[in-house]
Amino acid sequence: MKLLIAGGHLIDPKEGQNSGKNLLIEDGKVVAWLGQNESAPEDAEVLDATGLIVAPGFIDLHVHLREPGQEHKETIASGCAAAVAGGWTSVCPMPNTSPINDNAAITRYMIEQARTAGLANVFPVGAITKSSDGAELAEMGEMKAAGAVAVSDDGRPVPNAGMMRRAMEYAKDFDLPVVDHCEDKSLSSGGVMHEGKVSLLLGLKGMPALAEEIDAVRDIILAKETGAHFHIAHVSTRGAVEAVRRAKNEGINVTCEVTPHHFTLLDKTVEGYDTNTKMSPPLRSEEHLEAILEAIKDGTIDAIATDHAPHHADEKALEYDRAPFGITGLETAVGLAFNELVHKGVIDLARLIELCASNPAKIFNLKGRGTLKVGSLADVTIINPNLEWTYRNADSKSKSKNSPFDDWHFTGAAVTTIVGGKIVYRR
Numbered sequence: 001m002k003l004l005i006a007g008g009h010l011i012d013p014k015e016g017q018n019s020g021k022n023l024l025i026e027d028g029k030v031v032a033w034l035g036q037n038e039s040a041p042e043d044a045e046v047l048d049a050t051g052l053i054v055a056p057g058f059i060d061l062h063v064h065l066r067e068p069g070q071e072h073k074e075t076i077a078s079g080c081a082a083a084v085a086g087g088w089t090s091v092c093p094m095p096n097t098s099p100i101n102d103n104a105a106i107t108r109y110m111i112e113q114a115r116t117a118g119l120a121n122v123f124p125v126g127a128i129t130k131s132s133d134g135a136e137l138a139e140m141g142e143m144k145a146a147g148a149v150a151v152s153d154d155g156r157p158v159p160n161a162g163m164m165r166r167a168m169e170y171a172k173d174f175d176l177p178v179v180d181h182c183e184d185k186s187l188s189s190g191g192v193m194h195e196g197k198v199s200l201l202l203g204l205k206g207m208p209a210l211a212e213e214i215d216a217v218r219d220i221i222l223a224k225e226t227g228a229h230f231h232i233a234h235v236s237t238r239g240a241v242e243a244v245r246r247a248k249n250e251g252i253n254v255t256c257e258v259t260p261h262h263f264t265l266l267d268k269t270v271e272g273y274d275t276n277t278k279m280s281p282p283l284r285s286e287e288h289l290e291a292i293l294e295a296i297k298d299g300t301i302d303a304i305a306t307d308h309a310p311h312h313a314d315e316k317a318l319e320y321d322r323a324p325f326g327i328t329g330l331e332t333a334v335g336l337a338f339n340e341l342v343h344k345g346v347i348d349l350a351r352l353i354e355l356c357a358s359n360p361a362k363i364f365n366l367k368g369r370g371t372l373k374v375g376s377l378a379d380v381t382i383i384n385p386n387l388e389w390t391y392r393n394a395d396s397k398s399k400s401k402n403s404p405f406d407d408w409h410f411t412g413a414a415v416t417t418i419v420g421g422k423i424v425y426r427r
């Protein structure tokens with residue numbers, strides 16, 4: 001099985017590569033970079049990438065695949081189909097399944113389901129505490145041995161500093177990053193959108209930026225104390241990114257990710273009471289969005305992750321107050337990154353690839369991924385930066401259609417997705 005990706009522009013930020021190269025893949029691995037006039041083995045299948053960008057496979061550090069337990073919203077197979085259609089070769093599902101992924105058996109089950117689907121790689125994130133209820137640490141070592149790449153109690157953040165300190169000490173022993181959805185619920189409980197002028201106007205209960213900032217600062221102090229690697233999930237506030245910037249300058253082992261909706265939409269989008277604008281953390285006001293863009297630009301933010309959170313239409317068809325948090329995101333992320341970041345000049349293509357591939361691989365220690373250097377695994381995302389297209393919820397590969405970006409026009413898309421040397425998606 002030989003595949004030659006010919007005529008493309010190869011960008012691999014980790015290798016400092018940014019020019020035309022042909023890529024030769026054999027048995028699931030990259031075996032050579034060839035000049036575009038250099039001869040290639042005659043028995044290789046040729047994929048024409050003329051005019052396209054060839055990048056290391058994109059890795060989404062934060063998704064919800066709902067299996068086991070809520071297969072009416074998504075399955076690992078349907079989530080992986082949405083992932084590869086969006087250009088993601090690997091996804092990292094959060095542990096808030098039912099039951100919670102707090103043990104090796106569930107971690108193994110998720111990986112097995114992904115293998116059966118044969119689309120994207122799945123690297124599960126295990127729970128920090130048993131049942132994510134904040135009381136007792138989960139068996140991190142066993143989950144790691146089964147394939148978990150990080151730990152998190154996403155959605156039900158570890159409520160007290162004492163438990164988080166023990167969690168970081170324990171996770172450090174296993175070399176597992178600790179991912180926190182930073183939200184001090186004593187400040188945000190009952191809130192349904194960002195607390196500010198718009199929430200007052202709409203008469204909806206707010207979640208203050210402060211709730212994220214306080215937890216982020218708490219965890220940064222604990223990371224400094226314990227030496228653990230702390231990763232902030234879906235950072236959304238000025239205060240939190242400023243805290244990360246300071247921490248990085250101090251040499252503390254902290255990283256963070258941002259979602260496409262937080263660099264695109266403002267809290268005023270909630271004005272129509274569309275429940276597909278309800279997510280946690282909520283859409284923020286302009287000062288926060290500006291701070292996020294600045295942090296994407298200056299390197300404070302390390303990764304783009306979707307927080308893909310499918311919900312059935314009936315569940316989202318409730319009043320704003322009662323609808324669940326979350327939106328789908330796997331198929332719109334690359335389009336949004338092009339529209340809002342690349343084409344507006346916030347970042348260049350190499351930085352986009354760093355945010356979606358090189359850095360995510362480093363953050364979760366995914367060996368042989370996030371690069372296309374010779375010997376690495378052949379996960380490849382091929383991009384057409386100029387393709388104009390429209391996203392439609394009805395066409396989504398996800399089982400759920402809860403995206404606020406229905407009918408949005410984009411310029412730029414992933415057009416071919418290759419996982420382990422196999423073409424798994426072609427637009």
Ligand SMILES: [Zn+2]
Binds near residue numbers: 154234280
């Ligand atoms: Zn979360």
